[in-house]
Protein backbone atom coordinates (compact mmCIF):
# COMPACT_ATOMS: atom_id res chain seq x y z
CA UNK A 1 0.00 0.00 0.00
CA UNK A 2 1.18 3.46 -0.87
CA UNK A 3 0.58 5.70 2.14
CA UNK A 4 1.69 9.16 3.19
CA UNK A 5 2.05 10.72 6.66
CA UNK A 6 1.85 14.51 6.54
CA UNK A 7 3.97 15.07 9.67
CA UNK A 8 5.94 13.02 12.19
CA UNK A 9 3.75 11.66 14.99
CA UNK A 10 4.82 9.57 18.03
CA UNK A 11 6.79 6.49 17.04
CA UNK A 12 4.25 3.90 18.23
CA UNK A 13 1.89 4.60 15.32
CA UNK A 14 4.72 4.90 12.81
CA UNK A 15 6.03 1.47 13.85
CA UNK A 16 2.58 -0.03 13.30
CA UNK A 17 2.47 1.45 9.81
CA UNK A 18 5.93 0.11 9.01
CA UNK A 19 4.99 -3.34 10.19
CA UNK A 20 1.80 -3.30 8.12
CA UNK A 21 3.07 -1.71 4.92
CA UNK A 22 6.89 -1.62 5.02
CA UNK A 23 8.77 1.63 4.36
CA UNK A 24 6.46 4.60 3.69
CA UNK A 25 6.79 8.29 2.90
CA UNK A 26 6.43 11.02 5.50
CA UNK A 27 6.92 14.78 5.58
CA UNK A 28 10.62 15.09 6.51
CA UNK A 29 10.27 18.66 7.83
CA UNK A 30 9.31 19.78 11.32
CA UNK A 31 6.65 22.09 9.92
CA UNK A 32 3.27 22.03 8.16
CA UNK A 33 3.58 21.25 4.44
CA UNK A 34 2.80 24.14 2.14
CA UNK A 35 -0.35 23.71 0.09
CA UNK A 36 1.72 22.95 -3.00
CA UNK A 37 3.83 20.36 -1.15
CA UNK A 38 0.72 18.73 0.30
CA UNK A 39 -1.01 18.41 -3.08
CA UNK A 40 2.15 16.95 -4.64
CA UNK A 41 2.98 14.55 -1.84
CA UNK A 42 -0.47 12.99 -1.46
CA UNK A 43 -0.83 12.29 -5.20
CA UNK A 44 -1.45 8.60 -5.97
CA UNK A 45 -1.64 7.46 -2.33
CA UNK A 46 -4.02 4.73 -1.13
CA UNK A 47 -4.25 6.37 2.27
CA UNK A 48 -3.13 9.57 3.96
CA UNK A 49 -2.52 10.18 7.65
CA UNK A 50 -3.35 13.87 8.00
CA UNK A 51 -3.22 16.46 10.77
CA UNK A 52 -5.69 19.18 11.72
CA UNK A 53 -3.31 21.65 10.06
CA UNK A 54 -3.85 20.01 6.64
CA UNK A 55 -6.73 21.35 4.59
CA UNK A 56 -8.18 18.15 3.15
CA UNK A 57 -10.78 19.69 0.86
CA UNK A 58 -12.21 18.47 -2.46
CA UNK A 59 -9.15 19.78 -4.32
CA UNK A 60 -6.85 17.74 -2.07
CA UNK A 61 -8.99 14.64 -2.59
CA UNK A 62 -8.88 15.09 -6.35
CA UNK A 63 -5.11 15.48 -6.07
CA UNK A 64 -4.82 12.16 -4.20
CA UNK A 65 -6.81 10.34 -6.88
CA UNK A 66 -9.68 7.87 -7.09
CA UNK A 67 -7.62 4.94 -5.69
CA UNK A 68 -7.58 6.64 -2.26
CA UNK A 69 -9.50 4.71 0.37
CA UNK A 70 -8.88 6.59 3.59
CA UNK A 71 -7.93 9.87 5.23
CA UNK A 72 -6.96 9.10 8.82
CA UNK A 73 -6.99 12.35 10.76
CA UNK A 74 -4.67 12.55 13.76
CA UNK A 75 -7.20 14.49 15.89
CA UNK A 76 -10.64 14.09 17.33
CA UNK A 77 -11.78 17.23 15.45
CA UNK A 78 -12.04 16.85 11.69
CA UNK A 79 -13.23 20.26 10.55
CA UNK A 80 -10.11 20.35 8.32
CA UNK A 81 -11.55 17.49 6.24
CA UNK A 82 -14.49 18.00 3.84
CA UNK A 83 -16.29 14.87 4.94
CA UNK A 84 -19.08 15.27 2.36
CA UNK A 85 -16.51 15.45 -0.45
CA UNK A 86 -14.80 12.34 0.95
CA UNK A 87 -18.07 10.41 1.14
CA UNK A 88 -18.93 11.35 -2.45
CA UNK A 89 -15.60 9.86 -3.53
CA UNK A 90 -15.92 6.75 -1.35
CA UNK A 91 -13.04 7.88 0.88
CA UNK A 92 -13.28 6.86 4.53
CA UNK A 93 -12.50 9.58 7.09
CA UNK A 94 -11.41 8.54 10.58
CA UNK A 95 -10.52 10.38 13.80
CA UNK A 96 -9.11 9.71 17.30
CA UNK A 97 -11.88 10.24 19.87
CA UNK A 98 -11.75 9.43 23.59
CA UNK A 99 -8.02 9.20 24.21
CA UNK A 100 -7.54 12.94 24.62
CA UNK A 101 -10.55 13.71 26.81
CA UNK A 102 -8.58 13.85 30.06
CA UNK A 103 -5.71 15.81 28.51
CA UNK A 104 -8.00 18.41 26.92
CA UNK A 105 -10.28 18.79 29.94
CA UNK A 106 -7.20 19.12 32.17
CA UNK A 107 -5.84 21.81 29.85
CA UNK A 108 -9.14 23.74 30.05
CA UNK A 109 -9.05 23.43 33.84
CA UNK A 110 -5.44 24.71 33.91
CA UNK A 111 -6.47 27.74 31.88
CA UNK A 112 -9.46 28.32 34.15
CA UNK A 113 -7.37 28.34 37.32
CA UNK A 114 -4.57 30.33 35.69
CA UNK A 115 -7.07 33.02 34.70
CA UNK A 116 -8.93 32.94 38.02
CA UNK A 117 -5.73 33.38 40.06
CA UNK A 118 -3.87 35.54 37.51
CA UNK A 119 -0.98 33.11 37.43
CA UNK A 120 0.64 34.40 34.23
CA UNK A 121 0.50 38.06 35.37
CA UNK A 122 1.91 36.99 38.74
CA UNK A 123 4.76 35.10 37.12
CA UNK A 124 5.60 38.16 35.02
CA UNK A 125 5.42 40.32 38.13
CA UNK A 126 8.01 38.17 39.90
CA UNK A 127 10.32 37.93 36.89
CA UNK A 128 10.31 41.70 36.52
CA UNK A 129 11.38 41.92 40.20
CA UNK A 130 8.41 44.05 41.28
CA UNK A 131 7.63 41.99 44.39
CA UNK A 132 8.13 44.08 47.53
CA UNK A 133 6.56 41.64 49.97
CA UNK A 134 3.05 40.49 50.84
CA UNK A 135 0.39 43.13 50.19
CA UNK A 136 -3.35 43.08 50.96
CA UNK A 137 -4.44 44.18 47.48
CA UNK A 138 -1.81 42.54 45.29
CA UNK A 139 -3.03 40.66 42.19
CA UNK A 140 -6.39 39.65 43.63
CA UNK A 141 -8.14 36.90 41.71
CA UNK A 142 -11.51 35.19 41.81
CA UNK A 143 -12.68 32.08 43.67
CA UNK A 144 -13.39 28.94 41.71
CA UNK A 145 -14.85 26.87 44.53
CA UNK A 146 -18.61 27.31 44.66
CA UNK A 147 -18.82 29.41 41.49
CA UNK A 148 -20.97 28.60 38.45
CA UNK A 149 -19.39 26.82 35.48
CA UNK A 150 -21.13 26.86 32.09
CA UNK A 151 -20.12 24.10 29.66
CA UNK A 152 -20.89 24.77 26.00
CA UNK A 153 -20.97 21.42 24.21
CA UNK A 154 -21.57 18.53 26.59
CA UNK A 155 -19.79 15.76 24.71
CA UNK A 156 -16.99 13.61 26.09
CA UNK A 157 -14.56 16.45 26.90
CA UNK A 158 -17.18 18.85 28.27
CA UNK A 159 -18.57 16.07 30.48
CA UNK A 160 -15.07 15.15 31.67
CA UNK A 161 -14.38 18.74 32.72
CA UNK A 162 -17.78 19.15 34.41
CA UNK A 163 -17.25 15.99 36.48
CA UNK A 164 -13.82 17.13 37.62
CA UNK A 165 -14.97 20.66 38.47
CA UNK A 166 -17.92 19.34 40.49
CA UNK A 167 -15.25 18.39 43.07
CA UNK A 168 -14.79 22.16 43.57
CA UNK A 169 -18.49 22.45 44.49
CA UNK A 170 -19.14 24.31 41.28
CA UNK A 171 -22.71 24.69 40.11
CA UNK A 172 -22.70 23.21 36.60
CA UNK A 173 -24.82 24.51 33.71
CA UNK A 174 -24.54 23.08 30.22
CA UNK A 175 -25.79 24.15 26.81
CA UNK A 176 -26.05 21.48 24.15
CA UNK A 177 -28.65 20.47 21.55
CA UNK A 178 -29.08 17.17 23.47
CA UNK A 179 -29.62 16.43 27.14
CA UNK A 180 -26.73 14.62 28.84
CA UNK A 181 -27.92 11.96 31.30
CA UNK A 182 -24.55 11.70 33.04
CA UNK A 183 -24.51 15.44 33.74
CA UNK A 184 -28.19 15.50 34.69
CA UNK A 185 -27.57 12.66 37.17
CA UNK A 186 -24.87 14.66 38.94
CA UNK A 187 -27.17 17.66 39.31
CA UNK A 188 -26.04 19.79 36.36
CA UNK A 189 -28.69 21.92 34.67
CA UNK A 190 -29.39 21.82 30.92
CA UNK A 191 -29.97 25.45 29.86
CA UNK A 192 -30.08 27.52 26.70
CA UNK A 193 -27.02 29.47 25.60
CA UNK A 194 -28.42 32.79 26.79
CA UNK A 195 -29.03 31.51 30.35
CA UNK A 196 -25.58 29.96 30.40
CA UNK A 197 -23.96 33.23 29.30
CA UNK A 198 -25.90 35.30 31.83
CA UNK A 199 -25.45 33.04 34.86
CA UNK A 200 -21.95 31.57 34.55
CA UNK A 201 -18.83 32.84 36.31
CA UNK A 202 -16.69 30.55 34.15
CA UNK A 203 -17.59 29.34 30.65
CA UNK A 204 -15.73 26.57 28.85
CA UNK A 205 -16.27 25.74 25.18
CA UNK A 206 -16.20 22.07 24.08
CA UNK A 207 -18.36 22.09 20.94
CA UNK A 208 -17.34 20.85 17.50
CA UNK A 209 -16.70 23.50 14.89
CA UNK A 210 -19.39 23.27 12.22
CA UNK A 211 -21.73 25.71 10.44
CA UNK A 212 -23.99 25.93 13.50
CA UNK A 213 -21.14 26.74 15.91
CA UNK A 214 -19.08 29.12 13.74
CA UNK A 215 -19.04 32.42 15.72
CA UNK A 216 -21.48 30.93 18.24
CA UNK A 217 -19.96 33.37 20.74
CA UNK A 218 -19.85 36.95 19.51
CA UNK A 219 -20.65 40.51 20.56
CA UNK A 220 -24.26 39.64 21.55
CA UNK A 221 -23.13 36.80 23.84
CA UNK A 222 -20.31 38.88 25.37
CA UNK A 223 -22.87 41.52 26.32
CA UNK A 224 -24.90 38.83 28.13
CA UNK A 225 -21.88 37.56 30.09
CA UNK A 226 -20.93 38.93 33.50
CA UNK A 227 -18.23 41.63 33.20
CA UNK A 228 -16.17 39.48 35.60
CA UNK A 229 -16.68 36.20 33.71
CA UNK A 230 -13.87 33.99 32.44
CA UNK A 231 -14.18 32.28 29.04
CA UNK A 232 -12.08 29.23 28.15
CA UNK A 233 -11.70 27.80 24.65
CA UNK A 234 -9.90 24.51 24.01
CA UNK A 235 -12.22 23.46 21.14
CA UNK A 236 -11.77 25.41 17.90
CA UNK A 237 -10.93 29.10 17.52
CA UNK A 238 -13.65 30.01 15.04
CA UNK A 239 -16.40 29.19 17.56
CA UNK A 240 -15.59 32.65 18.98
CA UNK A 241 -15.75 35.83 16.93
CA UNK A 242 -12.27 36.85 18.02
CA UNK A 243 -12.43 40.38 16.65
CA UNK A 244 -15.40 40.99 18.95
CA UNK A 245 -13.52 39.21 21.74
CA UNK A 246 -10.51 41.53 21.54
CA UNK A 247 -12.78 44.59 21.76
CA UNK A 248 -14.58 43.05 24.73
CA UNK A 249 -11.30 42.29 26.51
CA UNK A 250 -10.08 45.84 25.90
CA UNK A 251 -13.29 47.36 27.30
CA UNK A 252 -13.70 44.96 30.23
CA UNK A 253 -10.46 44.51 32.18
CA UNK A 254 -12.12 42.17 34.70
CA UNK A 255 -13.30 39.81 31.94
CA UNK A 256 -10.72 37.06 31.36
CA UNK A 257 -10.15 34.56 28.61
CA UNK A 258 -8.03 31.41 28.44
CA UNK A 259 -7.39 30.39 24.85
CA UNK A 260 -5.73 27.29 23.44
CA UNK A 261 -7.15 27.67 19.93
CA UNK A 262 -7.44 30.62 17.55
CA UNK A 263 -9.71 31.63 14.73
CA UNK A 264 -6.87 32.21 12.23
CA UNK A 265 -4.48 29.69 13.74
CA UNK A 266 -1.52 30.02 14.04
CA UNK A 267 -2.09 33.80 13.72
CA UNK A 268 -3.65 35.83 16.52
CA UNK A 269 -6.16 38.63 15.98
CA UNK A 270 -4.56 42.08 16.21
CA UNK A 271 -4.54 43.35 19.78
CA UNK A 272 -5.01 39.97 21.47
CA UNK A 273 -1.44 39.58 22.68
CA UNK A 274 -1.56 43.00 24.33
CA UNK A 275 -4.54 42.07 26.51
CA UNK A 276 -3.32 41.29 30.03
CA UNK A 277 -6.67 39.60 30.68
CA UNK A 278 -5.97 36.93 28.03
CA UNK A 279 -3.98 33.78 28.67
CA UNK A 280 -2.92 32.36 25.33
CA UNK A 281 -1.28 28.99 24.68
CA UNK A 282 -0.43 27.27 21.35
CA UNK A 283 -3.12 24.55 20.81
CA UNK A 284 -1.86 22.18 23.50
CA UNK A 285 -5.14 20.57 24.60
CA UNK A 286 -4.07 17.02 23.75
CA UNK A 287 -0.35 17.69 24.25
CA UNK A 288 0.52 15.03 26.81
CA UNK A 289 2.86 12.17 25.97
CA UNK A 290 0.11 9.71 26.92
CA UNK A 291 -2.64 11.25 24.78
CA UNK A 292 -0.46 11.88 21.73
CA UNK A 293 0.90 8.32 21.89
CA UNK A 294 -2.60 6.86 22.03
CA UNK A 295 -3.68 9.15 19.18
CA UNK A 296 -0.80 7.87 17.02
CA UNK A 297 -1.77 4.24 17.71
CA UNK A 298 -5.40 4.98 16.93
CA UNK A 299 -4.69 6.91 13.73
CA UNK A 300 -2.38 4.13 12.52
CA UNK A 301 -4.95 1.44 13.39
CA UNK A 302 -7.65 3.35 11.50
CA UNK A 303 -5.43 3.62 8.42
CA UNK A 304 -4.37 -0.04 8.55
CA UNK A 305 -7.95 -1.29 9.00
CA UNK A 306 -9.22 0.78 6.10
CA UNK A 307 -6.48 -0.53 3.81
CA UNK A 308 -6.89 -4.16 4.85
CA UNK A 309 -10.61 -4.34 4.12
CA UNK A 310 -11.79 -3.87 7.71
CA UNK A 311 -14.13 -1.13 8.80
CA UNK A 312 -12.06 1.22 11.00
CA UNK A 313 -13.41 1.53 14.53
CA UNK A 314 -13.42 5.31 14.40
CA UNK A 315 -14.99 5.88 11.01
CA UNK A 316 -16.63 9.29 10.78
CA UNK A 317 -18.50 8.82 7.48
CA UNK A 318 -20.26 5.47 7.31
CA UNK A 319 -21.91 6.66 4.08
CA UNK A 320 -18.51 6.43 2.37
CA UNK A 321 -18.89 2.63 2.47
CA UNK A 322 -22.02 2.78 0.31
Ligand code: DGY
Pocket residue numbers: 052074075076077078100235285286
Ligand atom coordinates in the same frame (compact mmCIF):
# COMPACT_ATOMS: atom_id res chain seq x y z
C1 DGY B 1 -8.05 17.51 18.33
O1 DGY B 1 -7.72 16.31 18.42
O2 DGY B 1 -9.02 17.86 17.66
C2 DGY B 1 -7.25 18.51 19.09
O3 DGY B 1 -7.61 19.80 18.79
C3 DGY B 1 -5.77 18.32 18.87
O4 DGY B 1 -5.38 17.16 19.40
